Amino acid sequence: MTAAAIGADAPRRVVGGSIRRSRRWALITSYFFLILFAIFFLVPPYYQLATATKTSEQISNQDTNPWLPAMSAGQEGLNPGGANAGKANLAKIKKDSWLPAAVQGFMANISQLMNDTDFPIYFRNTAIVTVCVVIITMVIAVPAAFSLGRMKFWGSGVLATGVFLTYLVPDSLLFIPLFKVVGGLGLLDSYWGLVLVYPTLTVPFCTWIMIGYFQSIPKELDEAALIDGANHIQMLFRIFIPVALPGLIAATIFAFTVSWAAFVYPMAFIYSSDQLVLTAGTITSLVKADVYQWGMIMTAALLAAAPPLVIYAFLMDYYIAGLTAGATKG
Amino acid sequence: MANVALRKVVKKYDRTEAVRGIDLDIADKEFIVLVGPSGCGKSTTLRMIAGLEEVTDGEILIGGDLVNDVPPKDRDIAMVFQNYALYPHMTVYENMSFGLRLKKFPKAEIKSRVDHAAGILGITELLERRPRQLSGGQRQRVAMGRAIVRNPRVFLFDEPLSNLDAKLRVQMRTEIKKVHQTVKTTTVYVTHDQIEAMTLADRVVVMNAGTIEQLGTPHDLYHTPRTKFVAGFIGSPAMNFVNCKLVEAAGGGLSTRLGNGLTFKVPPDRTQRYKSHVGRELLFGLRPEHITEPRGDLRPDCQEFDVTLDVVEPMGMETMVYFMVEDTEVCGRVNPASAGAPGQPMRLVAELGNMHLIDPQTEAVI
Numbered sequence: 001m002t003a004a005a006i007g008a009d010a011p012r013r014v015v016g017g018s019i020r021r022s023r024r025w026a027l028i029t030s031y032f033f034l035i036l037f038a039i040f041f042l043v044p045p046y047y048q049l050a051t052a053t054k055t056s057e058q059i060s061n062q063d064t065n066p067w068l069p070a071m072s073a074g075q076e077g078l079n080p081g082g083a084n085a086g087k088a089n090l091a092k093i094k095k096d097s098w099l100p101a102a103v104q105g106f107m108a109n110i111s112q113l114m115n116d117t118d119f120p121i122y123f124r125n126t127a128i129v130t131v132c133v134v135i136i137t138m139v140i141a142v143p144a145a146f147s148l149g150r151m152k153f154w155g156s157g158v159l160a161t162g163v164f165l166t167y168l169v170p171d172s173l174l175f176i177p178l179f180k181v182v183g184g185l186g187l188l189d190s191y192w193g194l195v196l197v198y199p200t201l202t203v204p205f206c207t208w209i210m211i212g213y214f215q216s217i218p219k220e221l222d223e224a225a226l227i228d229g230a231n232h233i234q235m236l237f238r239i240f241i242p243v244a245l246p247g248l249i250a251a252t253i254f255a256f257t258v259s260w261a262a263f264v265y266p267m268a269f270i271y272s273s274d275q276l277v278l279t280a281g282t283i284t285s286l287v288k289a290d291v292y293q294w295g296m297i298m299t300a301a302l303l304a305a306a307p308p309l310v311i312y313a314f315l316m317d318y319y320i321a322g323l324t325a326g327a328t329k330g
Numbered sequence: 331m332a333n334v335a336l337r338k339v340v341k342k343y344d345r346t347e348a349v350r351g352i353d354l355d356i357a358d359k360e361f362i363v364l365v366g367p368s369g370c371g372k373s374t375t376l377r378m379i380a381g382l383e384e385v386t387d388g389e390i391l392i393g394g395d396l397v398n399d400v401p402p403k404d405r406d407i408a409m410v411f412q413n414y415a416l417y418p419h420m421t422v423y424e425n426m427s428f429g430l431r432l433k434k435f436p437k438a439e440i441k442s443r444v445d446h447a448a449g450i451l452g453i454t455e456l457l458e459r460r461p462r463q464l465s466g467g468q469r470q471r472v473a474m475g476r477a478i479v480r481n482p483r484v485f486l487f488d489e490p491l492s493n494l495d496a497k498l499r500v501q502m503r504t505e506i507k508k509v510h511q512t513v514k515t516t517t518v519y520v521t522h523d524q525i526e527a528m529t530l531a532d533r534v535v536v537m538n539a540g541t542i543e544q545l546g547t548p549h550d551l552y553h554t555p556r557t558k559f560v561a562g563f564i565g566s567p568a569m570n571f572v573n574c575k576l577v578e579a580a581g582g583g584l585s586t587r588l589g590n591g592l593t594f595k596v597p598p599d600r601t602q603r604y605k606s607h608v609g610r611e612l613l614f615g616l617r618p619e620h621i622t623e624p625r626g627d628l629r630p631d632c633q634e635f636d637v638t639l640d641v642v643e644p645m646g647m648e649t650m651v652y653f654m655v656e657d658t659e660v661c662g663r664v665n666p667a668s669a670g671a672p673g674q675p676m677r678l679v680a681e682l683g684n685m686h687l688i689d690p691q692t693e694a695v696i
Binding site: 227243 | 380381382401402403407408409411412413414415416417418419428429432433476480
């Protein structure tokens with residue numbers, strides 16, 4: 001065939017599916033499901049927020065739409081259980097009438113929560129417990145994961161699986177025996193009891209995550225460090241922890257979330273208001289018999305959810321970044 | 331600077347023997363290459379010298395000291411890994427100085443050593459970068475730099491060029507040779523690439539199935555292989571092996587009968603060597619580079635023969651021609667200008683001065 005003849009032949013179109021079309025369909029499908037999921041997960045927080053702007057009277061008013069935030073300022077003093085200090089603050093906020101009614105209502109709820117309930121104490125207790133638990137978890141889980149993941153010794157594989165299996169026992173099953181343990185140690189009705197108990201949930205799982213991270217680091221890296229003259233401690237602190245930082249942060253976030261949001265243990269082990277943490281405290285103090293102070297419950301829930309949210313937002317980049325890039329060929 | 335000695339070194343994993351009692355003496359400043367197919371025990375041997383694998387039996391001596399139970403850090407060795415094994419969170423400078431910093435060297439000393447090594451390797455301008463910002467060749471240089479700054483008694487290289495592309499591999503090969511000529515440290519280098527072995531080594535150790543097949547200079551291994559394995563492993567394309575029968579030639583002397591009516595006369599100087607094997611079925615070995623097109627006058631140890639070409643592979647500077655002798659494919663290396671076309675007859679010359687006869691039972695070269 002001559003060059004002219006080749007040129008004369010127009011390229012034949014292949015009838016049927018095209019790459020572009022199938023890609024568009026893939027995109028449409030993924031957007032559909034992503035939007036569906038977004039709605040599914042965002043509706044509860046929205047409802048929470050909408051409810052948090054209202055007084056109990058507004059919430060129980062059948063004439064307003066429960067899906068919309070407060071449209072008019074609630075009437076002073078109608079929140080049952082509101083103490084005098086709270087009322088004074090409420091009055092102050094009401095004076096700043098240039099604010100939208102919803103913001104006013106939300107601030108009134110916050111103010112009442114801060115002044116009339118033990119919410120600040122719960123918040124402080126939760127923070128103390130969480131920080132302690134995260135530290136304890138890391139101190140135990142990192143060396144455990146390092147030894148289980150990197151040093152081959154007799155039974156290390158079985159041990160690693162065993163660690164994970166302990167995580168699979170639910171806390172609703174463990175709290176009864178743990179009640180005896182905590183009681184025996186004299187730590188019942190003290191948040192230090194929680195500091196002791198939460199690591200039973202966090203350590204196994206964090207160890208498991210970290211084992212995976214440590215194992216993903218090429219073995220030549222510790223051999224190089226070994227030849228460079230590092231001992232195991234130096235290897236852990238100068239090579240493995242920096243390289244496995246994303247895994248470390250993932251584990252930290254997990255430990256933080258677990259101890260921040262734990263409900264069964266504080267509910268079972270703690271009964272004094274000054275020792276309670278956010279989860280159990282909010283429920284016990286804002287639900288009195290059959291009176292639910294929904295506005296404040298929702299406000300408390302939103303405030304309690306804020307710290308994990310902030311931490312996720314800041315550490316997400318670390319969480320995703322792969323620091324091992326460049327260590328070996330790749 | 332030190333010599334390295336292996337005495338009946340054995341390595342067993344559970345029941346499989348990876349290294350089966352090898353003896354090896356490496357002189358001070360020598361560049362030794364361990365070469366062999368994968369699973370031959372070369373890397374295991376290197377790792378035992380490094381102290382990364384325990385020795386099951388036998389002795390390893392570095393500079394005369396028995397180091398069997400000495401941890402890697404106290405053996406005064408440096409190792410370069412196939413995948414570089416750079417610390418990803420450290421800059422090049424920190425990577426190279428890590429060992430010295432662990433040993434608490436003074437800062438000024440560390441700096442001068444790193445600068446010196448970086449100068450040798452041409453990576454001075456990369457010192458502040460992190461490994462992920464470097465190309466493969468640069469990473470390999472840094473890995474070498476990390477070894478050089480330590481100023482160790484022995485350098486160990488574990489297939490350092492395997493991850494590089496072909497062009498870079500040739501370049502880095504020269505680089506490694508240059509570095510060795512500069513620092514003159516005893517070097518043990520593991521590769522599966524026989525060309526790397528030939529070009530780099532003072533002496534090559536060919537390993538197979540956990541034992542040393544042959545130890546010698548690249549020249550020795552190429553010209554006087556002791557076994558069929560070495561003969562076939564060294565050289566590219568590999569040596570041709572054809573079944574043959576050694577017979578008394580009509581006009582005196584010996585000849586090899588190859589099949590297809592092809593008979594090669596054994597050069598007279600080999601008659602004595604092969605005499606006791608007359609009448610036996612043997613393997614005839616001849617490298618492709620010793621099967622060429624006729625070039626002017628025929629030397630006395632050469633013999634012309636005619637074949638029908640099967641495949642012709644032009645390589646640019648030369649052309650590979652393939653033809654069948656009985657059911658064995660044989661390769662020749664000819665001048666591109668004289669190569670025929672597939673299916674065409676061609677006259678070739680066998681340089682029989684370079685032939686080998688191999689005992690098929692023992693696989694030893696006779």
